[in-house]
Amino acid sequence: MAERIVFKNVDVPNSQALEIYRSRGGYRALEKALKEIKPDDLIEIVKRSGLRGRGGAGFPTGLKWSFVPKESKLAKYLCCNADESEPGTFKDRVIIEKDPHLLLEGIALTCYAIGIHTAYIYIRGEMIYGARVLEQAIAEARAAGFLGKNILDSDFHLDVHVHRGAGAYICGEETALMESLEGKRGEPRVKPPFPATQGLFGGPTVINNVETLANIPDIIWKGPEWFAAIGTEKSTGTRVFGVSGHVNRPGTYELPMGVTARELIYEHAGGIRGGRQLKAFIPGGSSVPFLTEKHLDVKLDFESVAQAGSLLGSAGIIVMDDTTCMVWAALNLCHFYEHESCGQCTPCREGTRWMSVVLERIEHGKGRQEDLDLLLDVCNNIRGQTLCPFGDAALTPVESTIMLFRAEYEAHIQGKGCPFSR
Amino acid sequence: MLSQAAMEKFQQLLEHYPDKRAALLPTLHLVQSEVGYVSKEAIDYVAGLLSLTPTYVHSVASFYTMFYKEKMGKYVIQVCRTLPCALCGSQKILEYLQGKLGIEVGETTPDGTFSLVTVECLASCGTAPVIQINDDYYEGLNPEKVDRILEELSRK
């Protein structure tokens, strides 16, 4: 089996306990860093590793950290993004529930590197069990001297708090998350200013995804060269791919970046259910363009997926077989975006509602030939016209299914109904 | 409105943030876990605790779907409807629940035991179809499993 980094402990019984984590080498990277490595050198190590954010955008992690000013009158903060609400994404939950100390060690190393003394884990409200596991792990780590005052007898101190969301997808967007944490409606902020200079409570803030932070301990312990040797040149390390939909073995698979979609879907996830044909897959959570069986040999790394016309995003792979109606799939996701739009921007709020109405009538046999151009027109009126990337995400399922499966839309319109029986 | 234990939790919460307002979501969670929903009285109460106006608290609470505006059943059954679950039969699970409970989405059984709602992706797509009932996830569902779950809950 390929080397695992963030999932290395998840199959060990009782893996969430501090003693098990310790027995598997846990917190030694933190110990080493506090004794031997200067904070600035830690940032350099993470830069050299090539680590890029696992939350969706793939921004280089070390570079992000280096934007935070060294000196600041206002307190600096780390937000760990555990909102995990991109449809098709279910990896952070595994780390949180099975290896909370790996995340906490990553958080402690990150805060030490940047000079942060307060970190918040913003966890989606529904993950009540995960929040409990984290609270328990924080208490254990505090009692053992890995968090709190004078960590491991150094002069570094750090408090970590769990903060639960309350059911709003948009709070995964970094500035909405900060608004929500401050006790406000989760409405994205205008950027700039960027979080690195003015984020949570006005202070310089770093925000990283759970999986990103869980990579840090091994990068420090084993070195950036070791990490950079895994994956591809520009997409280093592993990725936890979540495979869902019509496969025989849905689940989470940590594999080197650059594994092909074919290997992931057919070998690891056991192929398509019932021996059927693959029709489409979404490679990076619901916000990225659909791909088809022609793209099965695309390597799943940031560059290759972008070259194929989609995005690696959150690496949640949603697989659809040949019985799946693409209008129905687009409509399902359009309802999601309509429901989750925060409503600040008219094109996003109205556009998602309008697209739902039109898709609904096409799916139910009331579509007109002009509807396809109308849908594309709505897409064009959302694109680039909104405050946050949600708007562009919302139009993607509609636009990409029309591009790839126009004939199927036309069959709905001409045949006055959905040709797929369900 | 809050019990002694919840009040202690509330006091601890305040220490987590440089600004009292940041304790709003956690406090609303506390209130809902004690009262079952965020009532008009709860909004006034939380506003008083955090020195905010009731209008402000209402505007924030109404943004988040997890805060219920009205009394719900003892068990709130939340069926995930998003694509990965839909590909694995969530619609059938929803219809089965509707038939079995004799209620539509958004309704509560007359005896006040079950409410039925739909929710978006619960980050458990690998074990679809998934529902959440109060704090707990139930994964890899089929009608037989749903029968067993409902039976168990009804007996409690």
Ligand SMILES: Cc1cc2nc3c(=O)[nH]c(=O)nc-3n(C[C@H](O)[C@H](O)[C@H](O)COP(=O)(O)O)c2cc1C
């Ligand atoms: C609409 C929207 C939803 C998002 N949801 C999440 C999420 O659930 N989890 C996450 O880690 N990042 C999410 N992101 C990305 C974050 O804004 C941010 O880029 C990320 O947390 C940065 O961490 P990283 O650099 O470690 O990836 C979302 C972005 C957008 C625009």
Ligand code: SF4
């Ligand atoms: S694009 Fe949509 S989600 Fe983003 S800020 Fe505008 S209305 Fe809100």
Ligand code: FES
């Ligand atoms: S779609 Fe149901 S859990 Fe993700």
